[in-house]
Amino acid sequence: MDVISHSATHDVFDTTIIGGGPVGLFAAFYAGMRGLKTKIIDSLPELGGQLIAVYPEKYIYDVAGFPKVLAKDYVRGAVEQGLSTGAVPCLEETAQSLTWLPDHGYYRLTTDKGEHYTRTVIICAGIGSFEPKRLDAPGIRTFEGRGVTYLVRSLESFRDQDVVIVGGGDSAVDWALAVAPLARSTTLVHRSKFRAHERSVQQLHQAPVTLYYPFWEVKEVRGNTWLEHVVIHQTRTGEERTLPAQTLIVAIGFAADLGPLTAWGLTIERNSIVVDPRTMSTGLPGVFAAGDVATYPGKFKLIATGVAEAITAVNHAVVFLDPAARLDAGHSTAVMDKRERAATPH
């Protein structure tokens, strides 16, 4: 779905959702369904959050209604649903400061592109604006975008290539398993024991993947205009191998940073915003949080739990805006039928 990004205006919105990942998108749908004038702001050029930026080609098995769904396909539906009730997307904008304007009774939200005005805020910023951790080895920077990659957009591009993957967590192991059936050769290099899910590690040992671990690291990458070789070494023995490679996938994790949001007066614990799980309120009036960014005792960082939190946050935003409003919207079938009847000319 083509998404037209909007820019800051002086219009006052009922709610502004920071983060257009799966949770922010669902919050946008639900807020629109509840009749709120809604805006979504995301620093990335595409909606979809981690699913589109980190693992578009991986299957998700634990969202209700889909026995198995590719992350990018889930996002396609989430974007369609998220924008179906009128939410306005503002992309490539990073939320920076939030100021309550007492004379007006709403907030001014400043981004790197301009100012937005909103009566409530729902923070669905995930792990914050995230950056893949960079590998520090000679040649890496030179070949970034020319064989060295930190994010996988399309598995097809690795067909018949020699692919080297670095890392030992879920991403690295999952990418090795996904790439192996179509690549000419797949090699996984890791400096320690694998930290990935036990079942994935078992599969890895049976897959056509050459493993170099523990104590193996990338020493250097070489090529002309495009990556041609990855030199790896065993840090204990000094043993060295030069592997042919047209692609090096670096999957050694992400550095996540809530950045400017930490200066908003919210309670932050381990890079997450502490909320009251009964309301998803953050303690700042009219400011709620949901999804990976929100924490409370017993929290699960999953899409399914995040979207449920989004419903709670939106319903409480509705009552914050109008204390006489119903907290519980009731069933979507009835709400949407009523919206459709109201929109149909008599």
Ligand SMILES: Cc1cc2nc3c(=O)[nH]c(=O)nc-3n(C[C@H](O)[C@H](O)[C@H](O)COP(=O)(O)OP(=O)(O)OC[C@H]3O[C@@H](n4cnc5c(N)ncnc54)[C@H](O)[C@@H]3O)c2cc1C
């Ligand atoms: C490899 C991998 C596999 C996974 N598999 C599963 C799975 O099988 N099932 C499952 O349920 N979960 C899975 N997860 C977790 C799941 O992806 C997260 O729980 C989910 O993405 C959280 O959604 P969210 O909308 O809260 O945050 P995110 O998806 O992180 O989206 C947050 C958005 O906020 C934006 N943002 C952040 N800060 C700002 C700012 N200041 N201004 C503007 N925008 C901002 C970011 O750009 C991002 O787009 C997996 C995660 C990974 C990494």
